[in-house]
Amino acid sequence: MSGPGKDGDHRPPGGCRDCEKPCDESDGQPGLPVTPGLSRRRFVDWILGVSGAGFMAAVLYPVVRFLVPPTIAEAAVNSVVVPFRPADMPPNSGRTFKFGSQPGLLVRTASGELRAFSGRCTHLDCTVQYRDDLEHIWCACHNGHYDLNGVNISGPPPTPLPVYTVNERGDQIVVNRNV
Numbered sequence: 001m002s003g004p005g006k007d008g009d010h011r012p013p014g015g016c017r018d019c020e021k022p023c024d025e026s027d028g029q030p031g032l033p034v035t036p037g038l039s040r041r042r043f044v045d046w047i048l049g050v051s052g053a054g055f056m057a058a059v060l061y062p063v064v065r066f067l068v069p070p071t072i073a074e075a076a077v078n079s080v081v082v083p084f085r086p087a088d089m090p091p092n093s094g095r096t097f098k099f100g101s102q103p104g105l106l107v108r109t110a111s112g113e114l115r116a117f118s119g120r121c122t123h124l125d126c127t128v129q130y131r132d133d134l135e136h137i138w139c140a141c142h143n144g145h146y147d148l149n150g151v152n153i154s155g156p157p158p159t160p161l162p163v164y165t166v167n168e169r170g171d172q173i174v175v176n177r178n179v
């Protein structure tokens, strides 16, 4: 039963529908229990707000995880077997290979010696290549030049290329980072 008499309950006999007094505890349906301080409408609004926020988080979280790269660094690679054989490297030639996640450059000098370098230009990280017409290493991005010791000899590269150790093991070429 509704109506006056209970503490704080001002509803008329007809319920909230007949009431003109401002009230934030009613949802306009007479006869239903009212929880002091939290109307059904507020409760439903709160549930909808929480559900909406949960839905948006469920949608956005995978998108953000996809767009933001993980902060875990790749494990450093110190040694690789290049994917070609010594016979694939004639004198005065060069080939790039993957050294972990970075490029490497393997060079067979005109005298037949194998040498390996980081393939990343020390200027702005472009991948360098071997120029058989110049018999040295060249970066196409800004015309940077390195000699066959990896030393920067012309153009914008500020420092030499890191040099790796090369070993031929039978039919394999093994390149090691110098540590």
Ligand code: FES
Pocket: 121, 122, 123, 124, 125, 126, 139, 140, 141, 142, 143, 144, 155, 156, 157
């Ligand atoms: S990135 Fe190689 S010369 Fe600029």
